Amino acid sequence: MWRSFAHGVHxxxxxxxxxxxxxxxxxxxxxxxxxxAQHIGRPASPIVSExxxxxxxxxxxxxxxxxxxxxxxxxxxxVKRVGAFLGVRGEMVxxxxxxxxxxxxxxxxxxxHRDYTQLSPNEIRDLIKxxxxxxxxxxxxxxxxxxxxxxxxxxxxxxxxxxxxxxxxTTDYRLMMEQPEKIIRGLHIILSMFPNAKAVIAIExxxxxxxxxxxEKVKNEPRISVAALKTKYPEGDERMLIHAVTGRYIHxxxxxxxxxxxxxxxxxxxxxxxxxxDGLPLTHRVVTVSGDAxxxxxxxxxxxxxxxxxxxxxxxxxxGEPKKVISGGPMMGLALFSLEIxxxxxxxxxxxxxxxxxxxxxxxxxxxxxxxxxxxxELLVPRSMHAAAQAEDFERFMALNGMECIECxxxxxxxxxxxxxxxxxxxxxxxxxxxxxxxTTKESGGEx
Amino acid sequence: MTEKIHVSSAPHIRCxxxxxxxxxxxxxxLLPCGVCGVYLFGWRALWVMLTSVVTCVLTEYxxxxxxxxxxxxxxxxAIVTGLLLAYCMPASVPLYIPVLGGVFAILVVKQLxxxxxxxxxxxxxxxxxxxxxxxxxxxxxYPFLRTVQPPVDLVSSATPLMDLKAGQAVDLWHMFLGTHxxxxxxxxxxxxxxxxxxxxxxxxxxxxxxxxxxxxTLVFCGVFAAFKxxxxxxxxxxxxxxxxxxxxxxxxGAFFMATDYVTCPITNGGxxxxxxxxxxxTAVFRVLGKSAEGVSFAIIIVxxxxxxxxxxxxxxxxxxxxxxK
Numbered sequence: 001m002w003r004s005f006a007h008g009v010h011x012x013x014x015x016x017x018x019x020x021x022x023x024x025x026x027x028x029x030x031x032x033x034x035x036x037a038q039h040i041g042r043p044a045s046p047i048v049s050e051x052x053x054x055x056x057x058x059x060x061x062x063x064x065x066x067x068x069x070x071x072x073x074x075x076x077x078x079v080k081r082v083g084a085f086l087g088v089r090g091e092m093v094x095x096x097x098x099x100x101x102x103x104x105x106x107x108x109x110x111x112x113h114r115d116y117t118q119l120s121p122n123e124i125r126d127l128i129k130x131x132x133x134x135x136x137x138x139x140x141x142x143x144x145x146x147x148x149x150x151x152x153x154x155x156x157x158x159x160x161x162x163x164x165x166x167x168x169x170t171t172d173y174r175l176m177m178e179q180p181e182k183i184i185r186g187l188h189i190i191l192s193m194f195p196n197a198k199a200v201i202a203i204e205x206x207x208x209x210x211x212x213x214x215x216e217k218v219k220n221e222p223r224i225s226v227a228a229l230k231t232k233y234p235e236g237d238e239r240m241l242i243h244a245v246t247g248r249y250i251h252x253x254x255x256x257x258x259x260x261x262x263x264x265x266x267x268x269x270x271x272x273x274x275x276x277x278d279g280l281p282l283t284h285r286v287v288t289v290s291g292d293a294x295x296x297x298x299x300x301x302x303x304x305x306x307x308x309x310x311x312x313x314x315x316x317x318x319x320g321e322p323k324k325v326i327s328g329g330p331m332m333g334l335a336l337f338s339l340e341i342x343x344x345x346x347x348x349x350x351x352x353x354x355x356x357x358x359x360x361x362x363x364x365x366x367x368x369x370x371x372x373x374x375x376x377x378e379l380l381v382p383r384s385m386h387a388a389a390q391a392e393d394f395e396r397f398m399a400l401n402g403m404e405c406i407e408c409x410x411x412x413x414x415x416x417x418x419x420x421x422x423x424x425x426x427x428x429x430x431x432x433x434x435x436x437x438x439x440t441t442k443e444s445g446g447e448x
Numbered sequence: 449m450t451e452k453i454h455v456s457s458a459p460h461i462r463c464x465x466x467x468x469x470x471x472x473x474x475x476x477x478l479l480p481c482g483v484c485g486v487y488l489f490g491w492r493a494l495w496v497m498l499t500s501v502v503t504c505v506l507t508e509y510x511x512x513x514x515x516x517x518x519x520x521x522x523x524x525x526a527i528v529t530g531l532l533l534a535y536c537m538p539a540s541v542p543l544y545i546p547v548l549g550g551v552f553a554i555l556v557v558k559q560l561x562x563x564x565x566x567x568x569x570x571x572x573x574x575x576x577x578x579x580x581x582x583x584x585x586x587x588x589x590y591p592f593l594r595t596v597q598p599p600v601d602l603v604s605s606a607t608p609l610m611d612l613k614a615g616q617a618v619d620l621w622h623m624f625l626g627t628h629x630x631x632x633x634x635x636x637x638x639x640x641x642x643x644x645x646x647x648x649x650x651x652x653x654x655x656x657x658x659x660x661x662x663x664x665t666l667v668f669c670g671v672f673a674a675f676k677x678x679x680x681x682x683x684x685x686x687x688x689x690x691x692x693x694x695x696x697x698x699x700x701g702a703f704f705m706a707t708d709y710v711t712c713p714i715t716n717g718g719x720x721x722x723x724x725x726x727x728x729x730t731a732v733f734r735v736l737g738k739s740a741e742g743v744s745f746a747i748i749i750v751x752x753x754x755x756x757x758x759x760x761x762x763x764x765x766x767x768x769x770x771x772x773k
Binding site: 322364407 | 462709
């Protein structure tokens with residue numbers, strides 16, 4: 001039996017489109033933009049001002065709170081402005097806009113090689129923090145915080161997440177195929193901070209080449225192994241992955257460290273290696289450009305801050321007019337209405353579809369079939385949660401464990417009545433969070 | 449391009465299963481029973497089926513038109529109701545009976561409660577019960593095989609379950625093939641199983657309800673029959689139970705009617721509880737009750753308990769003790 005988790009859905013992966021495209025580096029366009037909030041936590045504070053010259057590898061915004069992350073510039077040029085720029089969610093976000101002078105002049109010590117074995121855990125964490133590394137799988141949790149759990153000796157499993165369960169995405173697959181040494185060295189860096197831990201590289205069995213290659217590479221590594229998992233969406237979710245690999249369970253209010261685990265995406269592990277050993281901060285990431293409306297599906301190494309429109313142009317452009325363009329995978333990604341938005345640390349994929357399946361599927365009445373319930377990896381009852389959300393009964397939504405929902409989209413994918421369940425949960429979860437916040441503020445106010 | 453590009457909430461892909469596809473699968477799965485009914489009881493069976501289906505579809509169409517609601521007859525659910533209703537009446541009924549039944553099923557049981565997904569009982573079975581009560585003679589006058597020549601008078605032969613009740617031995621092979629008198633679509637267990645296999649293959653139904661229902665019917669029938677001494681003299685308990693499994697509407701009910709999504713629990717645990725309750729009631733009606741039949745009443749009664757069953761079998765969330773299969 002392959003290891004996995006309960007429920008979930010089988011989605012057509014469509015990975016063959018870009019799976020064999022070797023990662024190609026592209027140079028950024030004339031304008032690059034760095035949103036201050038590319039991570040979970042407090043937005044970074046800008047430390048450069050308009051008109052100032054910046055260099056490759058220069059920190060342009062600094063972590064403003066314990067849970068926050070630095071932002072590092074990928075180009076040399078002039079700061080055009082510090083202000084509003086269009087973000088991926090379609091709203092204006094605070095950003096630092098830099099005009100690229102295409103000189104790529106670097107800061108001092110850029111690319112300085114180091115021997116990680118000579119570094120203490122604190123020094124490693126400081127390097128990771130200064131490199132601006134956050135979880136590159138999509139959540140964007142600051143990595144230096146994640147690597148600093150209260151009791152490091154209780155961590156027994158480091159999971160390198162190479163599952164990549166979202167259809168179309170092939171960035172982690174390409175990293176595993178092209179840079180296995182960096183992944184293994186990156187894991188050694190993490191392991192050096194956790195004396196009692198072993199590392200597991202988790203890969204779904206739809207990537208047999210990667211499983212074979214990495215199994216071969218870790219043959220003589222006593223502390224690193226490869227776990228081949230059953231192909232199922234959303235296995236790459238942190239909670240599902242921990243369960244698939246270790247059999248342990250966590251809920252929304254727990255961090256993986258509560259069950260002795262740390263989960264880092266493959267791309268994050270590579271970024272840690274580059275930051276610590278090669279002295280390269282997080283200025284670039286791998287982005288898959290795919291979908292039936294792009295000319296050449298490919299994997300590109302893109303500078304953070306580069307605009308989507310420029311990336312697509314470099315990728316080979318659209319085949320005719322796309323009906324839908326998505327940032328991220330088709331299950332959890334965000335549909336875009338403009339391509340003049342910057343690539344951020346968590347941008348994994350740009351998808352363009354010639355047809356919009358959602359538009360074509362008409363919503364009909366719920367027939368109570370239970371498919372949503374059998375798809376939900378969190379073992380919730382989406383049908384009842386939807387009813388509560390529609391009635392704006394957020395107490396009931398919470399009682400139904402609506403806050404455990406990971407918005408993975410599985411229920412919506414399988415629904416024969418084509419009800420936009422995930423959409424209603426996104427709404428209800430934000431509403432509930434806001435209400436809870438109002439409640440706590442009121443209560444604490446009452447005590448005074 | 450920015451004017452033509454679509455923006456919607458994730459996920460951006462959908463699986464190809466739709467309500468209409470599910471209903472079409474059920475219709476396909478019901479065909480073997482229909483063919484069997486026509487073979488066993490003649491063309492008259494086809495007329496009953498057509499009348500029932502046309503009435504159901506037309507009722508739904510006219511009601512939705514009249515109420516200025518979106519017309520949903522293309523989803524095929526009214527056809528399923530029409531077929532199931534026809535399958536649980538004798539081929540010899542006058543055609544006004546399927547017309548009345550179809551109107552009752554769609555108008556009263558389905559549309560007045562809010563249409564597809566909202567009915568609290570299986571429409572076909574509720575209509576059948578309405579007809580059995582209103583036209584007891586016509587609805588229980590089972591014609592001899594291939595003898596249906598309308599309009600028939602109340603000439604009828606006993607169904608195997610009536611024979612069992614009367615203490616006579618029955619031929620199990622005939623019961624399995626369906627070559628005996630009874631309702632037009634439910635006599636042949638073989639035809640039901642062919643259709644059910646298709647439903648499993650298309651993943652329209654899960655095993656929980658049929659297994660729990662038929663299994664518990666046999667257990668409770670066995671217990672009650674032993675207690676009451678109801679097993680006919682020249683049958684063993686085993687053959688008696690096989691006859692109970694093949695008799696009446698149990699097979700059709702367990703695979704096609706009890707599994708109706710709208711009126712069964714959505715949790716797997718709930719489906720097991722629901723199946724056991726159905727088995728218990730069916731056995732009570734069949735062995736302890738006055739009538740030989742019990743499936744349709746058992747199903748519509750337990751349909752009403754579904755919200756309670758769901759309430760006690762809600763899954764626990766992952767990470768909060770949830771361990772669902």
